[in-house]
Amino acid sequence: GQQVMQIPQYQHVQEGEDFTTYCNSSTTLSNIQWYKQRPGGHPVFLIQLVKSGEVKKQKRLTFQFGEAKKNSSLHITATQTTDVGTYFCAGLETSGTYKYIFGTGTRLKVLA
Amino acid sequence: NAGVTQTPKFRILKIGQSMTLQCTQDMNHNYMYWYRQDPGMGLKLIYYSVGAGITDKGEVPNGYNVSRSTTEDFPLRLELAAPSQTSVYFCASSSGSVAYFGAGTRLSVL
Numbered sequence: 154g155q156q157v158m159q160i161p162q163y164q165h166v167q168e169g170e171d172f173t174t175y176c177n178s179s180t181t182l183s184n185i186q187w188y189k190q191r192p193g194g195h196p197v198f199l200i201q202l203v204k205s206g207e208v209k210k211q212k213r214l215t216f217q218f219g220e221a222k223k224n225s226s227l228h229i230t231a232t233q234t235t236d237v238g239t240y241f242c243a244g245l246e247t248s249g250t251y252k253y254i255f256g257t258g259t260r261l262k263v264l265a
Numbered sequence: 266n267a268g269v270t271q272t273p274k275f276r277i278l279k280i281g282q283s284m285t286l287q288c289t290q291d292m293n294h295n296y297m298y299w300y301r302q303d304p305g306m307g308l309k310l311i312y313y314s315v316g317a318g319i320t321d322k323g324e325v326p327n328g329y330n331v332s333r334s335t336t337e338d339f340p341l342r343l344e345l346a347a348p349s350q351t352s353v354y355f356c357a358s359s360s361g362s363v364a365y366f367g368a369g370t371r372l373s374v375l
Contacts (some may be wrong), residue, residue: 154324186362195355195366195367195369196355196364197366198363198364198365201362201363202312215299217373241307241308243270243364250315250320251296251313251359252310252323255300255307255310256307257306258307
């Protein structure tokens with residue numbers, strides 16, 4: 154079945170440093186979503202990417218969808234303590250099932 | 266606006282007991298999902314539904330059952346609780362793009 158892996162599993166950065174997490178799917182995706190989960194909270198939707206090679210920006214966050222639609226990345230510029238949490242990608246297979254499979258997540262800690 | 270509501274928030278079960286985790290959404294979404302999240306881990310899809318009367322298995326369906334008699338409700342049933350089912354359970358709903366999650370149910374099976 155479909156598997157979605159993320160690297161790294163953990164990342165500690167100094168406040169102001171950049172951060173990137175990578176998401177890789179074993180199958181081609183119809184689209185990919187990114188979520189953020191604060192410690193003790195629930196996942197909150199950040200963005201959805203649909204097109205091959207698509208790049209979207211939200212303030213300091215840049216999201217990219219690979220040309221082959223099997224990988225994606227999230228880059229945060231100049232991290233802040235408010236960026237702390239776990240970032241998940243969620244992929245939808247090109248099957249029309251609306252069965253989103255979540256990646257393993259990257260836990261980000263930002264040291265002030 | 267309530268969004269996705271899960272009850273209970275916390276529950277402790279003994280091995281072999283059964284229980285139903287409730288999930289209700291008021292956004293008229295067709296798609297609903299149940300995920301479990303073990304400590305420090307990602308979310309695993311248990312079951313999902315694309316509309317009333319239609320459900321399908323996810324990645325880890327064993328030990329669980331679901332039903333979808335209405336658009337709003339998507340309860341998750343544990344028949345014979347086992348320690349391996351200790352986890353945080355999240356329900357989510359979607360219109361086909363953004364998924365909205367409930368606050369979760371923290372379940373311990375002892």
